Amino acid sequence: MVSEGIIAVSIGGICSIIVAWVSKVRSREPAEPERSRATSGEESDPPPGLRVSPEIWEYFSGRFERLEADVAHLTTAIETKTIEVTTLERLLRQAMRIIRRANRRLAARDETPEEIPRELIPYSIE
Template sequence: MGGDSTVLGVVIAVVGGICSVLVARISSPRDRGGPQVMVPPAEEGDPPPGLQVSPEIWAYMSGRFETLEEKVDHLTVLVETKKAEVSALERMLRQAMRIIRRANRRLAARGETPEEVPRELIPYSIE
């Protein structure tokens, strides 16, 4: 029994090895020798190889790009202007908060009840 199973194992291993070699040869890419696509060398007057766009399409797209660039420039100026306005408003709110705090200290020094600070101004408190 020991000798028969060893021989059977060797036969199975040899058949498996042969099959794996055959599968590898069958599935490997081959040089078919068919017609190859050749790109002719560029002549002096020929346009460069690549995507070619008609002049009408190029003019239309260039116009669109210029329009978009103008809009982006306009929006950039607008954003910068609004940033300056926001910083000026924040500065004024901080100043208003200082005035309210100073007035509340004076009221407290006189023994009167201080004014309530609006909730919206609390983030602009410096103290």
């Protein structure tokens, strides 16, 4: 699960580098300094920055949306599995209590107690 998150972040980083590289190649006009634009009063020009063709933007936007959906799905899966693990651990501790209680009753009647399964020993509270 962690490796899938790392893959998603890596793909996102690679995509942003590709978008920056592609926009740098397409942008051949010199960038106008901020100070001269502000003094000239041209408000209709778009601000300088990253320019991407609509096709590339659409392609990578779809990929980013897919990655965000995958991350959301993985987050939900992790939360669900965490709840399941917590519930199972509680049930295993409860099973261990039941076995210990039964063994105390057997020992009180001078009978041989049941063997505790090795898998349950880590869940012992006593």
